Amino acid sequence: MKALLQSLTLFLVFFFPLVAFAISPLPSWNDGTSKQDIINFVTAVTDKSSSDYVDPRERIAVFDNDGTLWSEQPAYFQLYFAMDRVKAMATDHPEWKNQQPFKAVLDGDMKALAASGKKGLIELVMTTHAGMSTDEFTAIVLDWLQTAKHPTLNKPYTELVFKPMLELLNYLRANDFKTFIVSGGGIEFMRPWVEGVYGIPPEQVVGSSIVTKFEIRDGKPVLVREAKLNFIDDNVGKPVGINLHIGRRPIFAFGNSDGDLQMLQWTTLAGEGKRFAGIVHHTDREREFAYDKDSHMGRLDKALIEAVKHGWTVVDMKKEWNVIYP
Amino acid sequence: MKALLQSLTLFLVFFFPLVAFAISPLPSWNDGTSKQDIINFVTAVTDKSSSDYVDPRERIAVFDNDGTLWSEQPAYFQLYFAMDRVKAMATDHPEWKNQQPFKAVLDGDMKALAASGKKGLIELVMTTHAGMSTDEFTAIVLDWLQTAKHPTLNKPYTELVFKPMLELLNYLRANDFKTFIVSGGGIEFMRPWVEGVYGIPPEQVVGSSIVTKFEIRDGKPVLVREAKLNFIDDNVGKPVGINLHIGRRPIFAFGNSDGDLQMLQWTTLAGEGKRFAGIVHHTDREREFAYDKDSHMGRLDKALIEAVKHGWTVVDMKKEWNVIYP
Numbered sequence: 001m002k003a004l005l006q007s008l009t010l011f012l013v014f015f016f017p018l019v020a021f022a023i024s025p026l027p028s029w030n031d032g033t034s035k036q037d038i039i040n041f042v043t044a045v046t047d048k049s050s051s052d053y054v055d056p057r058e059r060i061a062v063f064d065n066d067g068t069l070w071s072e073q074p075a076y077f078q079l080y081f082a083m084d085r086v087k088a089m090a091t092d093h094p095e096w097k098n099q100q101p102f103k104a105v106l107d108g109d110m111k112a113l114a115a116s117g118k119k120g121l122i123e124l125v126m127t128t129h130a131g132m133s134t135d136e137f138t139a140i141v142l143d144w145l146q147t148a149k150h151p152t153l154n155k156p157y158t159e160l161v162f163k164p165m166l167e168l169l170n171y172l173r174a175n176d177f178k179t180f181i182v183s184g185g186g187i188e189f190m191r192p193w194v195e196g197v198y199g200i201p202p203e204q205v206v207g208s209s210i211v212t213k214f215e216i217r218d219g220k221p222v223l224v225r226e227a228k229l230n231f232i233d234d235n236v237g238k239p240v241g242i243n244l245h246i247g248r249r250p251i252f253a254f255g256n257s258d259g260d261l262q263m264l265q266w267t268t269l270a271g272e273g274k275r276f277a278g279i280v281h282h283t284d285r286e287r288e289f290a291y292d293k294d295s296h297m298g299r300l301d302k303a304l305i306e307a308v309k310h311g312w313t314v315v316d317m318k319k320e321w322n323v324i325y326p
Numbered sequence: 327m328k329a330l331l332q333s334l335t336l337f338l339v340f341f342f343p344l345v346a347f348a349i350s351p352l353p354s355w356n357d358g359t360s361k362q363d364i365i366n367f368v369t370a371v372t373d374k375s376s377s378d379y380v381d382p383r384e385r386i387a388v389f390d391n392d393g394t395l396w397s398e399q400p401a402y403f404q405l406y407f408a409m410d411r412v413k414a415m416a417t418d419h420p421e422w423k424n425q426q427p428f429k430a431v432l433d434g435d436m437k438a439l440a441a442s443g444k445k446g447l448i449e450l451v452m453t454t455h456a457g458m459s460t461d462e463f464t465a466i467v468l469d470w471l472q473t474a475k476h477p478t479l480n481k482p483y484t485e486l487v488f489k490p491m492l493e494l495l496n497y498l499r500a501n502d503f504k505t506f507i508v509s510g511g512g513i514e515f516m517r518p519w520v521e522g523v524y525g526i527p528p529e530q531v532v533g534s535s536i537v538t539k540f541e542i543r544d545g546k547p548v549l550v551r552e553a554k555l556n557f558i559d560d561n562v563g564k565p566v567g568i569n570l571h572i573g574r575r576p577i578f579a580f581g582n583s584d585g586d587l588q589m590l591q592w593t594t595l596a597g598e599g600k601r602f603a604g605i606v607h608h609t610d611r612e613r614e615f616a617y618d619k620d621s622h623m624g625r626l627d628k629a630l631i632e633a634v635k636h637g638w639t640v641v642d643m644k645k646e647w648n649v650i651y652p
Contacts, residue, residue, distance in 0.1 A: 057521070203571065203572045212566050213566070214566055245529065262540055269546060
């Protein structure tokens with residue numbers, strides 16, 4: 001009897017954590033459709049006796065970043081970075097006081113900034129993201145993240161990541177998935193911090209980019225960032241970026257907006273084999289933000305219609321996540 | 327005594343292979359400078375007590391393909407692929423009989439083909455590599471590899487890979503390096519077979535590319551290959567490609583030609599930390615090919631001068647490799 005008790009104790013000490021994990025791998029997700037969809041999918045593709053089994057090498061999972069892994073309201077965080085850079089650089093540019101879109105940024109006038117349109121935004125990005133080496137840009141991004149805070153939530157940006165999605169990334173990796181970011185955001189803006197925050201290494205980040213140029217400066221090679229667009233990794237660009245960087249069609253994709261539609265289509269509809277597509281629906285005005293088809297940032301309209309049509313998993317943030325931020 | 331012998335036998339059976347591997351991880355490399363350079367480097371960066379220790383996540387190794395991992399003479403193998411495609415497609419193109427560069431290919435006239443210059447070669451590549459979906463192109467490449475043979479060595483192309491380099495790739499991976507291809511060759515031409523041949527997955531292949539475009543055809547998403555250059559991953563393009571795809575500066579790089587010079591510079595000279603640069607010098611007329619500064623394919627001139635200057639490892643194929651092909 002004593003031996004039996006000892007065995008039982010040993011069993012509990014050593015195996016209970018594993019059993020608990022096996023029962024509930026996604027603690028921030030309430031029991032419901034989305035959590036069950038995810039677990040069913042992962043169970044099916046990792047079960048060697050299942051006809052849906054997928055070789056670990058093919059277990060590619062792709063995630064949008066803005067609005068999927070971290071917040072994106074009231075504006076994309078990279079836009080706040082650009083605006084903070086304008087403020088930091090303004091002493092060297094007295095002319096910006098009377099020159100749009102810089103004047104709008106310095107005046108904190110978001111309406112005037114929006115009025116400068118796509119042309120104004122591109123000028124803002126080029127001025128703040130180009131003209132330095134890749135190493136210098138990395139240092140600028142990391143330096144900014146140390147001190148910058150979200151304008152309304154008043155927290156460091158890297159704390160505004162979604163805890164349920166961090167758990168999902170870990171759950172997938174624990175099941176031998178390789179997790180990638182496929183974002184419309186700047187590839188070099190994300191790489192300096194995503195490994196620490198999401199556990200996703202730089203070589204598994206796909207994003208928009210500007211042209212870089214190899215030069216030897218004082219005998220030392222550098223890559224210089226030029227004020228010229230290279231690639232827009234959004235909408236129809238996402239499958240192109242996935243193909244260029246990954247070269248395999250994902251089996252699992254998560255997004256939150258119409259900019260992710262083609263990635264979700266490419267993942268689920270382009271060929272054979274079991275696939276998962278998920279959409280984060282921002283329904284939580286209290287804890288985060290509530291927006292979809294009428295939003296300028298992260299508009300979710302067509303992709304929601306397609307989700308219903310194809311039976312994709314739509315996460316009702318308010319109902320299905322018991323916590324938002326870590 | 328018997329027990330001792332039994333233990334010894336057990337020891338030998340179980341541990342001798344490991345010991346042997348530890349003593350000689352690169353059996354196709356003769357003892358000499360290059361082998362010792364490689365082992366010294368790997369030992370230094372993997373020894374936690376060494377000041378040169380490198381975290382496994384930063385152990386990025388990059389390899390050129392043509393002339394570094396497989397042969398490239400008398401012409402790049404991808405050129406033979408393009409020429410074989412022209413022959414296969416010729417029945418649908420009777421006009422090619424009188425039209426360069428196709429006539430040269432159909433006549434087997436390499437001089438006339440060379441005379442068509444860069445413009446002719448680009449036309450050849452675009453005609454044979456574009457106008458189909460990415461899936462269709464993959465199938466064409468795999469189909470070709472099944473039957474095609476090297477014009478002078480009369481072997482399938484994937485058998486013309488260098489055994490010493492396969493051992494090096496395995497040795498690095500056994501030491502937690504992540505191995506990448508960074509080639510001037512077509513990224514989609516390499517991806518279908520490099521995982522099986524080199525153990526390098528598609529997502530760790532960087533190469534030249536043409537533009538691809540996302541389309542929905544009969545309700546099914548496809549990526550269509552267009553007759554338009556996207557990126558040339560050669561010379562100054564290699565550091566750019568490395569940065570775009572990998573986002574970390576490699577600690578180990580191997581090439582064989584001037585097209586690899588900037589990759590070797592970027593790896594070794596752009597910052598701090600122990601680095602390795604290696605060059606395969608084709609010196610073996612008997613078993614493979616002998617060429618360097620006067621060759622049209624894989625010219626090795628400036629990079630050899632730089633190698634001496636910076637103390638990079640130059641592999642004398644004839645002396646240092648006891649076997650070439652598997």
